[in-house]
Amino acid sequence: MHLMFHLSDISKSYGPLFAVAHTTLDIPAGRTTALIGPSGCGKSTLLRLMNGLIAPDTGSVTFDGEAVTAANASSLRRRMGYVIQQGGLFPHMTARQNISVMARHTGWTAADTESRLQVLADLTRFPLDALARYPAELSGGQRQRVSLMRALMLDPDALLLDEPLGALDPMVRFDLQTELADIFKTLGKTVVLVTHDLFEAAHFASDIVLLRDGAVEQRASMDVLLSAPASTFVEKFVGAQRGLNGARGLNGEPGL
Amino acid sequence: MKYLSRLPALLLTALLAVPFTAMHTLPAAAQDITVGSKKFTESVILGEIIKFTMTGNDIETAHRRDLGGTRILWSALLKGDIDIYPEYTGTLRQELLKGTDTHTLPLLRAALAKQGIRMSAPLGFNNTYAIGVTKETAARYGLATISDLRRHADFSLGFSNEFLDRGDGWPALRTTYRLPQQNVRGLDHDLAYRGLESGAIDGIDVYTTDAEIAYYDLFLLQDDRNHFPVYDAVILYRADLAERVPGAAATLTRLEGTIDAARMSAMNGAVKLDKKSESAVAAAFVTDRLKIAATPSDSGFVARLWKSTRDHLVLVIISLGAAILFAVPLGILAARHDRVGQCILAVVGIIQTIPSLALFVFMIPLLGIGGPPAIVALFLYSLLPIVRNTHAGLRGIDSGIVESAAAIGLEPGASLRIVELPLAMRSIMAGIKTSAVINVGTATLGALIGAGGYGQPILTGIRLDDTALILEGAIPAAVLALAVQGVFELAERAVVPRGLRLKSNG
Numbered sequence: 001m002h003l004m005f006h007l008s009d010i011s012k013s014y015g016p017l018f019a020v021a022h023t024t025l026d027i028p029a030g031r032t033t034a035l036i037g038p039s040g041c042g043k044s045t046l047l048r049l050m051n052g053l054i055a056p057d058t059g060s061v062t063f064d065g066e067a068v069t070a071a072n073a074s075s076l077r078r079r080m081g082y083v084i085q086q087g088g089l090f091p092h093m094t095a096r097q098n099i100s101v102m103a104r105h106t107g108w109t110a111a112d113t114e115s116r117l118q119v120l121a122d123l124t125r126f127p128l129d130a131l132a133r134y135p136a137e138l139s140g141g142q143r144q145r146v147s148l149m150r151a152l153m154l155d156p157d158a159l160l161l162d163e164p165l166g167a168l169d170p171m172v173r174f175d176l177q178t179e180l181a182d183i184f185k186t187l188g189k190t191v192v193l194v195t196h197d198l199f200e201a202a203h204f205a206s207d208i209v210l211l212r213d214g215a216v217e218q219r220a221s222m223d224v225l226l227s228a229p230a231s232t233f234v235e236k237f238v239g240a241q242r243g244l245n246g247a248r249g250l251n252g253e254p255g256l
Numbered sequence: 257m258k259y260l261s262r263l264p265a266l267l268l269t270a271l272l273a274v275p276f277t278a279m280h281t282l283p284a285a286a287q288d289i290t291v292g293s294k295k296f297t298e299s300v301i302l303g304e305i306i307k308f309t310m311t312g313n314d315i316e317t318a319h320r321r322d323l324g325g326t327r328i329l330w331s332a333l334l335k336g337d338i339d340i341y342p343e344y345t346g347t348l349r350q351e352l353l354k355g356t357d358t359h360t361l362p363l364l365r366a367a368l369a370k371q372g373i374r375m376s377a378p379l380g381f382n383n384t385y386a387i388g389v390t391k392e393t394a395a396r397y398g399l400a401t402i403s404d405l406r407r408h409a410d411f412s413l414g415f416s417n418e419f420l421d422r423g424d425g426w427p428a429l430r431t432t433y434r435l436p437q438q439n440v441r442g443l444d445h446d447l448a449y450r451g452l453e454s455g456a457i458d459g460i461d462v463y464t465t466d467a468e469i470a471y472y473d474l475f476l477l478q479d480d481r482n483h484f485p486v487y488d489a490v491i492l493y494r495a496d497l498a499e500r501v502p503g504a505a506a507t508l509t510r511l512e513g514t515i516d517a518a519r520m521s522a523m524n525g526a527v528k529l530d531k532k533s534e535s536a537v538a539a540a541f542v543t544d545r546l547k548i549a550a551t552p553s554d555s556g557f558v559a560r561l562w563k564s565t566r567d568h569l570v571l572v573i574i575s576l577g578a579a580i581l582f583a584v585p586l587g588i589l590a591a592r593h594d595r596v597g598q599c600i601l602a603v604v605g606i607i608q609t610i611p612s613l614a615l616f617v618f619m620i621p622l623l624g625i626g627g628p629p630a631i632v633a634l635f636l637y638s639l640l641p642i643v644r645n646t647h648a649g650l651r652g653i654d655s656g657i658v659e660s661a662a663a664i665g666l667e668p669g670a671s672l673r674i675v676e677l678p679l680a681m682r683s684i685m686a687g688i689k690t691s692a693v694i695n696v697g698t699a700t701l702g703a704l705i706g707a708g709g710y711g712q713p714i715l716t717g718i719r720l721d722d723t724a725l726i727l728e729g730a731i732p733a734a735v736l737a738l739a740v741q742g743v744f745e746l747a748e749r750a751v752v753p754r755g756l757r758l759k760s761n762g
Contacts (some may be wrong), residue, residue, distance in 0.1 A: 053662055078665035088660030092678045092753030101674065102664050134755035150664060160663075 002029040003065075004158050004190040005050050010059035011214075012045055019045040021214040022058070029064075029157075032184055032191040034201035037211035038237065043194045046211070047160050050192065051080050064157060078102065081151025085163040087143040089135040089150075095142075096131040099149045106154070120149040123183060141172040148183075158190040165200065177203050198222070198241040210234060288316040288501045292329050292338035292625075295322045295704070295715055296445065297527050297534065298383065298465060298520065302342035304538030305511065306491065312548030313507045320625070321534070322715050324704040325418050326351060328620055332706070334371060337624040339494050339501075340508070344383060346487035348375075350424040372495045376508050378488035381465060381517040385419065385484045386476040388462040390452060394475040401480040402433050405459070409436040414457035416445040424485055425461075432483045446719050463487075465517055467525030489515070514545050528720060557728075560713065565732060567627075567708030571699045572740070575631045576692055579638035583691075584684060586639070587646020588672065597647060604640045612637065612698050616705050630699070630707035637698055638691040645687025649680030678753050685748040689741055696737040700729065710736070 005027035012020045020042045027033050027050075035043040048054040049061055052073030061068040063076055089098050096117065103113045121128055124145040135143055144164055151159060164180070165173045181204055184191050195201050201208050202222035209219045218230035229235040289310060293303030300321045310317035320338060323329055330352055332338045348368070349358045358364040368375050387402055394400070397408055405411055419425040420442045429435065443451065448460040449468045462469055462476065469476065491508050498505045523541060526532045539550035555563070586604070590597030610618075615636065619629030653676055661671040677684075703711030710729040717725030 051663060053659060074662075074665050074667045077663055082660065082663035084656055084660060084663075086654075086656050088656040088663075090657060090661070090675050090679075090755075092755040094755070102666070105666065105670060105674070136755065154665075 003027065004029040004063065005192070006062045007046070007049065008059050008061075010049060010056045010061065012042075012049060012054060012056050018042075018214045020049065020056075023215055024059075025209065025216065027158075027190065027192055028207075029190045030188055031207060032193060032205040033207045033209060034205035035192065035194045035209050035211060036196065036198060036201045037217070039196065040213075041211040042214035043196075043211050044162050045214075047162050047192060047194050051077050051082060051160055078106070078154050079156045079158065081148075081154075081156045081159040083144070083147045083151050083159070083161045083164045085166040087135070087147040087167075089143055089147055091135050094132050094134055095126075095138065095146045098135070098146055099131075099153055101150070102154055116153060116155075117149075120152055123152075123186070124149055125179065139172075140168050141176055144168065144176065148180075152187075156189070158192065159184075159187075160192050162194045163196070164193070166195075180204070198225075198238060210237065289318070289340065289497070289504060290338045291317060291319045292323050292332055292341040292706075293319065293321045294326065294329055294341075295324055295719060296463075297719060298463070298524055299342055300534045301523050301527060301538050301541075302379075302489065302491075304534050305515075305541055306340055306342065306508070308538055308542040308550035309511055309546060309548060310504065310507055312542060312546070312550060313503065315501055315504055315507065320706050322703065322712065322719070323625060323706045324617070328617065328625060328705055331620045332625040333373065333492060333494065335621075335624045336494065337626065337706075339497050339504075341492055342379075342489060343375075343492045344487035344489055345378070346384060346424065346485040347422075348490075350485060351422055354423050368492070369495065374493050374495050374497075374505070376491040376493075377512040378490055379511055380489075380513045380515045381520045382486050382488050383463050383465040383517070383520065384487040385424070386462050386464050386479065387459050388452070388469060388474040388476050389459045391473055391475050393458055394477075399475070399477060401478040402429070402435075402483070403480050404477070405435055405437070406433065410439070411437050411458045412439040412441070412456075413437055413459050414441045414443050414448050414451050415461045416448065417442045419461040424483070429483055432481055444718060446721060450721070465520045465524055467521055467528050470521070471525065471529050489520075510546060515541075531720070531722070561728065561732065564708060564710050564712055564729065565736075567702075567712075568696075568699055568710045568733070568736065570627060571630055571634060571702050571707055571709055572692070572695050572736075575634035575699075576638055576688075576695050578631075578635050579642060579691060579695075580688055582635075583639045583642035583687075584646050587643045587684070587687075588650065588677075590643065590647045591650035600643060601647065604643050607636050608640045612701055613704065616701055620705060625706035627702075627707045629705055630702035630709075634695055634699055634702070638695050641690040641694070642684070642687040645683045645690075646680065649683025649687075650676055652683065653679050679756070682748070682752045682756060685744060685752065689744045689748075692740045692744055693737050696733060696740055700733055 003026050005025070007023065007025040009022050009024055010020055011018065011022050023046070025046070035046055037043050045054060049056055050063070050068075052061070052068045052070070055070060063080070066072070066076065068076055090101070093101065099117060099120065100113045103116065117131070121131065126142065126145045126149065130138065130142060135146070138146065148164070165176055168176065177200060184204065191204070193201070193204050206221045207219070208222060208225060210217045210225065212233055218225065218234050225234060225238055229238060291303050291306045293299040303319050303321055307317045307319040323332065326347055329338070329341045329343070333341060345364065348364060353364070353367045356367045358367050365375055389399060397411070398404065415426055420440070426440065441457065448457070449472060451457045452460050453472055462474065464476070468474070491511065493505065493508065523537050526537045527534050533552060533554045535552040535554050539552040542548045542550045586600050590600040612633070615633045616630060619633050623629035623632060657679070658671070658676065661675040666674060699709050700711035700714055702709050703715050710733040712729065713725050714729035717723065717729065
């Protein structure tokens with residue numbers, strides 16, 4: 001199996017608190033892996049360790065066989081798209097400028113940039129006329145589409161998403177979940193998705209990594225997490241999510 | 257990137273165009289000799305007389321008038337920024353050469369020679385200090401001598417700031433006479449007469465050749481303990497003048513013994529009370545007494561206004577431009593590195609607490625008088641608002657945006673250029689605007705150290721009690737402050753990205 005990310009004995013602490021504690025984790029290529037767990041379990045920190053936004057205290061991270069260091073992080077990141085909860089769009093640039101900022105920075109021709117923009121707008125079903133708008137003039141869902149287009153602009157090998165749908169209202173979120181899953185399937189890229197919602201994780205990935213206090217508690221599919229929880233923590237986490245989901249009556253995963 | 261290419265171009269054009277055209281027309285560089293004078297009428301008249309005497313003997317001479325106080329003139333003379341200025345023996349003995357035995361003229365000359373300075377023979381009048389009161393006050397309190405003041409502890413005194421500090425000034429006077437007064441204020445000498453007349457103060461220090469003594473009909477308290485030394489007017493000049501400009505020293509001797517106290521007092525009165533120009537009074541003197549033809553060099557309103565505007569713009573534009581080029585990078589450095597940042601903010605903060613006048617005067621030993629020290633002082637003053645706003649603007653950017661810039665693969669420099677600086681631009685521009693307005697106002701103090709500008713008519717106006725002249729500096733200064741603010745508001749429109757001026761819809 002081709003590994004896209006290999007995290008080996010990796011730790012990161014903030015003062016006395018360990019965000020990630022001696023964790024080893026492999027992310028296979030060409031599939032979607034979901035990182036899940038309660039707040040403070042270290043899932044976002046893991047994602048930032050992968051693209052070198054954070055340097056680990058111990059251990060090492062390799063991306064596609066190459067060690068991630070401070071020196072090569074900027075160039076490696078161009079091969080990893082990154083989307084965060086609020087989109088992280090640059091408010092002083094239009095949607096088009098946001099998406100094409102790296103293409104301009106790395107010297108693409110205007111024609112190449114424009115044709116790539118068309119492909120991405122088509123893929124994410126983003127209206128072309130809205131490309132001239134500023135982030136403040138877009139809806140929450142549109143902003144996340146722009147953010148996704150920006151992440152995909154340089155046709156990266158991997159896509160890292162940190163709660164990409166976390167700030168959206170439930171209806172938009174539901175629609176976008178379905179669309180995103182389709183997009184991931186179409187692209188066939190390595191996707192690492194951080195979420196706190198088990199059903200969202202299951203929607204995107206059969207490979208779910210459940211984290212607790214900076215360490216992997218159980219890594220399995222949804223079915224296994226339900227039928228054979230590795231610990232009472234897993235059982236409680238799954239149970240709480242089912243209760244929440246039932247009460248909310250949305251995001252229902254077929255087959256549950 | 258287009259935001260960035262616009263900003264430097266805009267600023268640089270504005271910054272470079274005006275000073276460079278103005279530099280060509282800066283005054284006085286080509287003259288053989290530069291005369292300086294202190295910022296009081298008698299000194300300015302004497303400076304003009306020296307100038308006319310020199311030019312009458314075909315020695316090209318410029319006069320930098322209304323420089324600040326004794327220390328400024330003395331430093332400028334030692335440094336060679338000026339070659340000549342009128343001084344008083346008492347000031348030399350009590351202030352400048354304090355601690356050296358100078359009680360005879362030969363000793364005084366010897367002490368000056370050690371510093372490379374020569375001195376003319378006395379010009380003919382003694383302008384010493386005295387304590388002046390109105391005749392009514394003298395009658396009411398029964399005052400005849402300074403000793404009589406001992407009986408009136410509630411007597412309020414207003415002294416020029418120089419008098420408050422000088423070796424023979426108030427502290428020594430108080431000791432000599434054991435005076436009990438606590439209510440002692442420092443104020444401008446020219447304003448003191450008005451304070452005395454209005455009754456706000458009971459007694460002031462006067463120079464015995466002040467024309468106001470006769471005008472306000474003042475009574476001078478007798479110095480019954482002979483406290484005040486003799487202040488014979490003399491001319492100081494640099495020892496190297498003789499070889500640099502042959503005949504200059506010989507020409508100066510023509511003025512020795514030509515001005516008695518009555519004549520000086522009359523000339524002071526002609527300027528201060530009859531509103532004649534110093535230049536006209538001085539020209540009349542040299543024509544009458546030395547038989548030298550002289551044309552008063554009075555410029556018209558438009559020429560004066562143009563000159564002060566040009567001087568002021570040079571001060572503001574160079575100092576502010578340099579401050580922007582220096583403070584924005586400092587602010588960036590401060591935002592990127594916490595420790596360094598705290599040091600930077602502390603240092604520029606401390607600079608801001610130095611009183612502005614003091615900062616100007618500190619620059620004189622390093623840079624002499626005129627434009628350069630004023631520009632450096634203004635530059636230092638302009639740093640804080642820009643550094644602080646640059647720092648705050650960068651630190652205030654949403655962390656998700658900065659993180660996204662790094663995450664999509666922008667290097668730190670590119671992130672700064674493409675993302676962070678445009679987002680901080682509004683705050684940076686606000687800082688620059690604040691600096692600019694402070695700068696325009698503070699630049700009026702530049703006149704005190706010979707930098708010209710709108711401070712010049714203000715200073716002269718205060719000295720001559722001429723409100724029109726004060727307004728000639730104050731109004732343009734206010735207009736310029738508004739104009740500068742307007743220019744930066746326009747610049748803000750150009751450099752603050754449009755996307756930042758939109759309201760979010762959710």
